[in-house]
Amino acid sequence: MGKEAIIEYFKAICSDKYDGITKFITRDTNEIIFDTLIKMETEKIPLSLIKLNQCFALARLRTVSDGFFKYYWLSANNEHFYNIYKTAKTNKLDLPSGTKKDIDDIKILYSGLYRIFLDCLYCFGNIKFGFNQLCSKSYEELCNFFKSMRIDTDMIIQRGSPLEFDAISPDDKYLISETVYKNFGDDPNRYSETQLEKFLLESYKAAKKKNISRIKISDLFSGKYIEASDQVSIFSDGFGEDEVSSEEEIKAKVADIAKIFFSTRKKALNNTKLYLSFVNDLDVYVATSMRTKNDFIDIHNFIESLAKNEKIKTLGLRYFDPTMSAAEGHENKGIIECLMVKASRVLIYIAGEKDSYGKAAEAAMALSLGKPVIFFCNTRQKEAFFRDVHPLSRLVNFENGVVGGAIVCTTPQEVADTIDRIYRNDMVYSLVQADDKPGHYCIKDSFTNSTIRVQTDDRLLTSSFWNLFGRKHNKLESKSHD
Numbered sequence: 001m002g003k004e005a006i007i008e009y010f011k012a013i014c015s016d017k018y019d020g021i022t023k024f025i026t027r028d029t030n031e032i033i034f035d036t037l038i039k040m041e042t043e044k045i046p047l048s049l050i051k052l053n054q055c056f057a058l059a060r061l062r063t064v065s066d067g068f069f070k071y072y073w074l075s076a077n078n079e080h081f082y083n084i085y086k087t088a089k090t091n092k093l094d095l096p097s098g099t100k101k102d103i104d105d106i107k108i109l110y111s112g113l114y115r116i117f118l119d120c121l122y123c124f125g126n127i128k129f130g131f132n133q134l135c136s137k138s139y140e141e142l143c144n145f146f147k148s149m150r151i152d153t154d155m156i157i158q159r160g161s162p163l164e165f166d167a168i169s170p171d172d173k174y175l176i177s178e179t180v181y182k183n184f185g186d187d188p189n190r191y192s193e194t195q196l197e198k199f200l201l202e203s204y205k206a207a208k209k210k211n212i213s214r215i216k217i218s219d220l221f222s223g224k225y226i227e228a229s230d231q232v233s234i235f236s237d238g239f240g241e242d243e244v245s246s247e248e249e250i251k252a253k254v255a256d257i258a259k260i261f262f263s264t265r266k267k268a269l270n271n272t273k274l275y276l277s278f279v280n281d282l283d284v285y286v287a288t289s290m291r292t293k294n295d296f297i298d299i300h301n302f303i304e305s306l307a308k309n310e311k312i313k314t315l316g317l318r319y320f321d322p323t324m325s326a327a328e329g330h331e332n333k334g335i336i337e338c339l340m341v342k343a344s345r346v347l348i349y350i351a352g353e354k355d356s357y358g359k360a361a362e363a364a365m366a367l368s369l370g371k372p373v374i375f376f377c378n379t380r381q382k383e384a385f386f387r388d389v390h391p392l393s394r395l396v397n398f399e400n401g402v403v404g405g406a407i408v409c410t411t412p413q414e415v416a417d418t419i420d421r422i423y424r425n426d427m428v429y430s431l432v433q434a435d436d437k438p439g440h441y442c443i444k445d446s447f448t449n450s451t452i453r454v455q456t457d458d459r460l461l462t463s464s465f466w467n468l469f470g471r472k473h474n475k476l477e478s479k480s481h482d
Contacts, residue, residue, distance in 0.1 A: 001037075001038065001041045001042075001106060002038065003034045003038070006025060006034060006037055006038070006106070007025065007026065007027055007029075009106070009110065010024075010025040010026075010110060010113075012433060013110070013113060013114055013117055013431060013433060014026050014113075015433060015438040015439045016028050016438070017438045017439025017457055017459075018128065018439055018459075018462075019060070019128075020061070020127065020128030020131070021061055021113075021116070021117070021120075021127060021128055021131040022117065022127050022128065022439070022441075023059070024055075024056070024059050024061065024113065025037075029059065030055075030058040030059060032055075032058055033055045033058055033059065036051060036055060037106060037109070040103070040104065040105075040106060040109075041106055044104065046100075046102035046103060046104040047102055047103040047104070047109065048101075048102045048103075049064075049066060049069045049102075052064070052069065052073075052103065061131075062131070062132055062135050062136070063135070064135040064136070065135065065136050065137060065138060066138075066139070067137060067138035067139030067140065067141065067142055068134065068135050068136070068137060068139075068142065070139050071139055071142045071143070072112040072113075072115055072116055073096060073103050073108060073109070073112040074096050074098065074100060074101065075096060075098050076088070076095040076096060076098070077142075077143055077146070079143065079146070079147045079150065080146050080147075080150075080425075081146055081147075081149035081150045081425055081427075082425065082426070082427040082428065082429055083421075083425070083426045083427065083428055084115070086426070086428045087118075087428050087429055087430075087446070088111065090428050090430060090446045091114065091430050091431070091446075093107075093110075093111035093114055093115070094107040094108050094110075094111045095111065096108055096112075114431060116131060116134075117431055117441070118429060118431045118443060119134070119146070120133075120134065121431070121441055121443055121453050121455055122402075122429070122443055122452075122453050123149070123402070124400070124402065125397075125400065125401045125402035125403055125453070125455065126401075126455055126462075126466065127441065127455060129466070150425045151345070151422070151423055151424075151425055153315070153423055153424050153425065156283070156315055156316065156317070156423065157314065157315060157316060159281065159316070160316075161316065162274070162277075162278050162281075162318060163274055163277070165271045165274055165324060166267035166268075166270050166271055167267075168264055168267050168268065168271075168323070168324060170296070170297050170300045170301070170323075171293075171297070172260055172264045173264075173296040173297070173300055173323040173324075174234060174237075174238065174290070174292070174293040174295075174296040174297075175238075175257075175260060175261045175264045175265065176264055176265060176268040176296075176323070176324075176325070176326045177234060177290065177296075178330055178333065179230070179231055179234050180234060180235075180261060181265065181326070182195075182231065183195055183196050183231065183232070183235075184258050184261050184262070188258070188259075188262045194254065194258075195229070195231050195232050196232050196235055196254055196257075197250070197251060197254045199220075199226070199228060199229070199232045200217065200220055200250045200253075200254065201247055201250055201251075202226055203220040203221075203225045203226050203228075204220060204225075204244065204247065204250055206225035206226055207219075207220065207224075207225050210225075213245055214243055214244070214245040215243060215244065215245075216241060216242065216243050217239040217242050217243070217244060217250075217253065218236065218237075218239060218240075218241070218242075221233065221235070221236035233292075234291065234292060234293070235257070236292070236293075237292060237293035237294060238257060238293055239253060239257075265326055268324060268325055268326035269326050269327075269328070271324045271325050271326075272325045272326060272327060272336065275320060275325060275336075275340065276336070276339075278318065279339060279340070279343045280343065281318060282318055282320055282340060282343040282344045282345075283315075283317040283318045283319065283344060283345050283346065283423075284306075284317055284318070284319045284320070284344060284345070284346050284347070284348060284419065285319075285320045285340050285341050285343075285344035285346070285347045285348070285362070285366070286299065286302075286303060286319060286320060286321060286322060286347075286348050286350065287322075287341075287347055287348065287349045287350065287359045287362040287363055287366075288322060288349075288350040288352070288359055289352060289354070289355060289356035289358065289359045290322070290323070291354070295352070296323050299321075299322065299323050299350065300321075300323045302350065302376075302412060303319055303321050303323070305412050305416075306319070306412065306415065306416055306419070307319065309412075309413070309416040311416050311417065311420045312416050312419050312420045312423070315419075315420070315423050317419070317423070320340045320344060337358075337362060338365065341362050341365045341366050341369075342365075342369065344366075344371070345371065345372070345422075345423075346371060346372045346373075346374065346419060346422060346423075347362065347363060347366035347371055347372075347373045347374070348373075348374045348376060348415065349362070349363040349373060349374065349375045349376065349406070350376050351375060351376060351377040351378070351382045351386065363375070363406070364395055367394075367395035367397075367404050367405075367406065368395050368396065368397055368398055369397065369399075370397040370399070370400070370402060370404055372407065372422050373404075373406040373407065374406065374407050374408075374409055374415055374418055374419070375387075375393070375406045375407070375408045375409065376409050376410075376412070376415050377408060377409070377410055378410060378411070379410075380410070383408050383410050386406065386408050387408040387448075387449070387450055387451075393405055393406045393408075393451075394406075394451060394454055400469070401465065401466065401469035402453070403453060403454040403455075404452060404453065405450060405451045405452045405453065405454065406450065406452075407445050407448055407450045407452060408448055408450045409448060414447075414448065417447070418445075418447070418448070421447075427445065428445070428446040428447065429443050429444065429445065429446060429452075430443070430444045430446050431443055432444055434457075437457045438457065439455075439457035440454075440455070440456055440457035441453075441454070441455040442454055442455075
């Protein structure tokens with residue numbers, strides 16, 4: 001393998017866009033480095049730690065510790081926060097056997113750099129900065145650093161079940177919505193003349209003027225007589241095929257719904273207390289917007305399908321189910337949901353026909369906290385929008401500057417598979433450098449092709465970005481970034 005072949009081979013991961021480790025093997029590389037690599041290939045002269053460090057010094061890079069050399073070029077630690085072996089297989093990397101003391105193959109050199117770039121971008125948001133943070137650590141420090149990022153799967157499986165929630169019928173779950181609460185209030189004895197009752201009575205009177213004596217309640221919501229406001233339209237599916245022929249029957253039907261509402265709300269408020277009681281052990285938060293009875297049923301069925309999924313059932317995960325919870329007022333509701341997003345390890349965003357500010361805010365919070373976020377989109381159009389188009393599918397972790405992106409799934413099984421990989425530290429990643437934008441790096445989830453980390457090729461943006469985070473955090477050195 002000659003100089004041109006070496007440049008071409010490393011082109012997939014190296015770039016002369018910035019100074020630093022990503023520029024190690026490019027057309028600007030010192031000729032001594034090329035000679036050293038050619039001799040390793042043609043004359044079988046291995047690359048020892050001292051020789052590698054000399055090459056790094058010639059490239060104006062920091063030299064690396066014995067432990068760093070061992071971690072990335074002489075071993076493959078199986079306690080990483082993702083599956084190193086599957087990642088290597090997916091990306092056609094050669095992992096070291098663990099019996100050698102030097103790098104004796106250019107493929108091993110490439111594979112070690114690939115792993116370094118991936119780890120540094122994932123953990124630090126910038127490859128050069130990450131390399132400068134990790135390169136001097138001992139082997140044990142590196143093992144402990146990456147092990148600390150793993151989820152303790154055994155602990156989750158063995159922790160047991162929480163207290164039982166109050167069961168709520170799927171058909172009644174829509175009654176926990178804030179809209180329904182605004183209709184009936186808190187007092188079971190003073191719910192009369194609600195917006196719902198007023199609307200039904202007015203709609204019924206309009207129908208009577210058309211000589212309709214007996215009518216389905218669902219028809220009263222249809223808009224044939226008067227338009228239903230947003231405050232009452234949620235009830236449109238709540239009466240089924242019930243018919244009425246008098247105002248007294250309407251009032252009785254509303255009273256029946258009110259009775260179920262107060263019972264359901266009591267259960268939902270109690271369930272919220274239970275959620276708060278295990279806030280430190282919450283696994284999955286489900287972010288959604290529910291406007292109709294069918295929305296509540298669909299979300300209930302989705303969460304049930306996850307809980308019963310054979311692949312993840314053994315994990316015994318704890319979900320925050322929004323169809324099971326209510327709060328004393330919208331302000332408390334907002335605070336509770338923020339708390340649950342903060343507490344959960346993973347957030348699932350369920351895309352719908354109409355997406356809401358609240359749901360988007362919850363997903364944004366989770367991304368900005370550096371949590372894995374799964375977008376469930378049941379149409380290819382939505383999938384493409386969130387995976388490839390929407391700029392806020394990637395957001396900045398304001399604690400450390402790492403740009404994180406959502407994992408976009410299109411089926412409930414794909415969501416379950418992703419959760420399983422996250423909780424078993426079995427994720428598989430690929431490092432990608434854009435062909436038309438050298439220096440623009442992404443990490444993609446290998447199964448869904450979703451971008452979950454980004455390092456931009458824009459030099460001014462990079463400089464401004466890390467100047468800000470460099471000032472905010474002592475560990476970030478702005479001089480480490482171009």
